Amino acid sequence: MQHLLQTLRNWPIDKQLTLFFPTCVLAIALLSGSIQSIEPIQNKAALFAALLFILLILGLRPLLQRHQFSSNTEWFLREFWPVPAILLGYLTMRAFRLELAVDFFQIPLRDNWMIELDTILFGQPVPLYLQYWITPGLTLWMEFAYLHFYYLLPIGSLLYFYWQGQRQTFLHLRKALIYALTGGFCLYFILPVVGPVTYMHDQFVVPLPANHEILYDAVNSFRYLYDCFPSLHTAIPWLTLLMTWPRHSWPIKSILLFMTLSITFSTLYLRYHYGMDVIAGFLWALLIVHWVKHQPSEQQNRLVSATKLT
Template sequence: MPRRSEKTRWFLYEFWPVPAILLGYLSMRIFRLELAIEQFAIPQQDTLMIQLDQWLFGTTIPQLLQHHISATLTLLMESAYLHFYYLLPIGSLIYLHLTDDRTTFLRLRQGIVFTLTGGFCFYFLLPVEGPISFIADQFVVPLTASHEMVYDAVNSFRFAYDCFPSLHTAIPWVTLLLTWRRANYPLRFIMLAMTLAITASTMYLRYHYGADVIAGLIWAGAVSWALSKRPDIMTFTTDKAIVS
């Protein structure tokens, strides 16, 4: 029992920054921090994202995907977007805790915190509203969402300019990259499938341009690369007594 208590205390002590920073995102909406963008006249960059998509793909990815919309696929994409985004990183941290892999746990926790923090900063430097709002009139095929109330509720909690980079892309990929070597092959397949589903959902549901997603992939790769260069992440823990 003492050993289990110590393990639980360690987990709670090291895990709390993740839900804290996720709640920090909600506070951005609650305190209407998007008003700071308007106050300082920071230019909105949706037009730039559209130009990048047109240069890379001919048109925006969400507009391309609208021709493949179906009720079943929309339901699957909604599930991936709403549930997998949290399940994948938090589930991975719990798995690493249960398998006593503290080194990877700490590396992943820092990866999540760094990815989110950097992404939030970009929201203010390069504010992007997203295709679901900015070019809503250019979609000719409705999403046929099966849970409009849930969909509207999620949208009501979103920060107004939370598109660049796509953190719904960056967080799953940073989770996958930092835990790939530690997971067994069935688990790798499941994690990869979830990551791809979340990434696709961001554009299918019209939350992100293709450029947002590419930026999310680059940001996830940069954070993962930087953390992988640390020789021993355990030396950076804030509670060395518990670790030792």
């Protein structure tokens, strides 16, 4: 046990957060009693993803201990797992019914704040403007961007930098992603916002095409109820773009920028977010990027610690 605790202490902060965050979610669920309302049937997709991840970890661990992989592959497995782990940490918010904990602690919904801020900045909530742009083709593209680019951009970038042998860039991006996701998940609980598609559905006079209901059902099978502020579907692509921008050629930069703009627009077009959610997501990405880029690396930290000991 002591060896395990010492190992955890030696982990970088972003790795530690992948365990600390779901532990906090569990503590809140126990304190509020929301854990008693777990609905396994309604969380089949989330529970299956969590079980699959745990089985992979248990299966790979003995292979890593026996060094069955090349040193390069072993490094990747040891350094990549925190990314899916923190995403699974988000699923604990849904599985442990943290929306009931919001009610227990009497945290008010903040949709009215978002509507007021959108009205001040834009005249009305932004999704109300975009309903007049709806076409079947554009809706299909927005659904594709929303579903796939959110994961493809950060995970594809991590795989690219691993393939290129740019380990330091890989670790910096991983750290930024975990900080942004963890902080965003916490804000979901502190500032609960249900989003335009639910809160103000009666104000939309132009319906989305019927096939959008299939997308909404798929998203909702993984979704925590109040996951709007800030828009992490905005923050994560912009964070990935800003963190990796200097490392790419202009053709790749153009593709990444197009993907990032597509997914940002999709959050508003598909009525999942208010304009203020998107602005907050972009600012959150800027803050995390600035913070991570100005943090000393793990190597520098170890050097400072060694200097102090001597």
